[in-house]
Amino acid sequence: KQEVTQIPAALSVPEGENLVLNCSFTDSAIYNLQWFRQDPGKGLTSLLLIQSSQREQTSGRLNASLDKSSGRSTLYIAASQPGDSATYLCAAYTGNQFYFGTGTSLTVIP
């Protein structure tokens, strides 16, 4: 069974810093990996989707990379802002199910 792990569980940074969130998965046979943002009490908002044939995707200040062979993905956030404070989750898609990590709770301090 696919297992997805996110480290660290929580992260606190001052505004303006660049940061990296990590996601690892045990089975490299994935179709894609998706990063989500979740605000308290809300649903998940899709941030970036990386297909298995891709190495990275970018959207604004966000850049996600994928290394299938090592079972790792990273989400890079540039010039962090207080509005980036949220929980970030990654999900590995196997063709039927999406397997989620437990998320990294990010706090950006003004």
Add this chain to the structure above:
Amino acid sequence: DTGVSQNPRHKITKRGQNVTFRCDPISEHNRLYWYRQTLGQGPEFLTYFQNEAQLEKSRLLSDRFSAERPKGSFSTLEIQRTEQGDSAMYLCASSLYANTGELFFGEGSRLTVL
């Protein structure tokens, strides 16, 4: 495209009562997923449909839980004889079936069992 819609957003019920949640997916999406999420955890898979067919159901799911997707459009998730341990956020998501499908979530339905 109005996104994935879930109702009700919040339900408070007494232990032993039945509750039903509804999910309206993005209109052209043929896959629909239900997840359960508790505080500090990632979404836990419950079941998914492709069109009207329920293709997979979590083995951890009690037989008190049932889901339907008549005509391959909206879906309902019913919990019978609720227990306090059922208190959680119930999330619905949809995707356009393909190997490269992107998953879109609704805002969730929060269940509180007293």
